[in-house]
Amino acid sequence: MARATKGDGSIRSKGKGVWEVRVAFGKDSVTGRYRSVSRTVHGTKADARKVRDELRKQHNSGLSYDGSRMTFEEFAVGVWLARREKACEETGRPAKTTVSDNRSILESLCKYIGDARLTSLDHYAIDKLFDKLNEERDKPLTGSRLKKYYVVLNGVFKLALKYDLVIRNPMEQVDAPVCEERKRNTLEYEEAGQLAARLDDAEAEAYARIGALELGRDERGRTDARTRIAGIDGVSRIIAVRIAFATGCRRGEVLALDWASVDFDGRRILVDKSLTVDGDLKSPKTSAGVRSIPVDGDTIGHLRTWQERQAQYLAGLSIEQTAETPVVCSSTGGHIGTSNFSRWWAGHRGELGCGDLRFHELRHTQTSILIASGVPVPTVAKRLGHSKVSTTYDFYSHSLDEEDKKAGELFGEIVASKRFKLVS
Incomplete structure (x- = not known):
């Protein structure tokens, strides 16, 4: 397959329902290296075209892809959690218990996706992650606990999107876990x-x-x-x-x-x-x-x-x-x-x-x-x-x-x- 020219995008099939999208942005005037970004897309070819078009749009808007090699753990713990810990120390919000729970959740998540590049985690990978979270447990996580995992992941990717490290928040395409409704007891x-x-x-x-x-x-x-x-x-x-x-x-x-x-x-x-x-x-x-x-x-x-x-x-x-x-x-x-x-x-x-x-x-x-x-x-x-x-x-x-x-x-x-x- 020919190399994608500057601004163009290529879409290559990697198997049934899996596509590799790559967009080249030409040579960097400072480093002299060719710049490009790639994504793996799970879905139809039309989904892959949307990702390609988004990559073009993001580049035309002047957004940076310097963080494309950052791992989930590097960003989630080193940036997202660090910000929350600092806010907790300076303002008391979020609470210490919340930050402690956030760290515990990230430790569990990093066992599975810590080394994965932030940009490689799409909604398909997140869906698989939720399945894995219960595979090694004697007792499955409750719906309310899984929802806390969802909230943490959503917070991480929202900040990554704000910093232009990802082109979309994959959690927007992931269904939030359903919390079992606990009966509220009261006295008559x-x-x-x-x-x-x-x-x-x-x-x-x-x-x-x-x-x-x-x-x-x-x-x-x-x-x-x-x-x-x-x-x-x-x-x-x-x-x-x-x-x-x-x-x-x-x-x-x-x-x-x-x-x-x-x-x-x-x-x-x-x-x-x-x-x-x-x-x-x-x-x-x-x-x-x-x-x-x-x-x-x-x-x-x-x-x-x-x-x-x-x-x-x-x-x-x-x-x-x-x-x-x-x-x-x-x-x-x-x-x-x-x-x-x-x-x-x-x-x-x-x-x-x-x-x-x-x-x-x-x-x-x-x-x-x-x-x-x-x-x-x-x-x-x-x-x-x-x-x-x-x-x-x-x-x-x-x-x-x-x-x-x-x-x-x-x-x-x-x-x-x-x-x-x-x-x-």
Whole structure:
């Protein structure tokens, strides 16, 4: 086959449905070398012509092909991930946990395509990659996990496209993995009432336990300096459940609350930060995440009692309670870690009548009850910290469907109870 002349493109068959496209751009005036770019295309010859035409268009627009020899690992880890790590360090976005997960995903991907040239990875190669990801595993990746792989790959190629290292993003032709829809468990009205009653009992028992432990210490004549007050964390965890149940806040948001966040007179709780799995406090992702949530008087009453008692307990550690003191505190007065709290919840939720309910599903419970009680969805979205009302609609469409059925039945009852006179 003759060499392609400057600006022309050649298309050569490499097998059924596989084509090699090559476009020459003449001699480089600086290096004296002939410049050309080639692509392997999976599809029809018409698909190959489109790629050839795109290569011509890109060259005519003055785009560079200096990165055509860069491998996936060189760009994905050395450029894309490095940018995210720097942004995380400087701005806190993305979060450390997200960047760590990104690195883990790239390590898995690089086992298969790390040495492949960035420009050689088309949608066909990516489809094959997703198949390989599960071949060596005893347990296949879940749909939600595969989607994270998809998101990372899409991010890598979008940046490569921005830098003119590829002529198209192959992920645009790859179907995103379907996430299995996880059933959202919630408590029914009666179950929610039972939880409220059991929280009262559990809280009283937790206070009694501290009293018994302190009495035992006094009876033993212990007067040594103390580093912890046993039982404080037990009350704190019950308070955390109470807050989540009353506000619909996420785990990290509840564990990050300090006393400055509680407006006793206004009966509100301010959410302006969240505790990460690394123990760091971070701001919400969106401005809507910062919110002041009205709460009921009973919850405020329990918080007021806890504030007074917590101050007494911490004084025994020579710690002064301040506006920055965590509402949900450990036995030493600091924050309770997210993993620590989750382990406790898994072991005690049954005692509270929550069965196998995840802590996050207390959020679903409050939302479903509010929607079912006729609270406008925009109001619910504001409480949840959703920046878009559509997010609330998407997450709680099942509750809205039930309300839609009730609305239909209500309209029928209204019409049936009225007599309409037709006027000719």
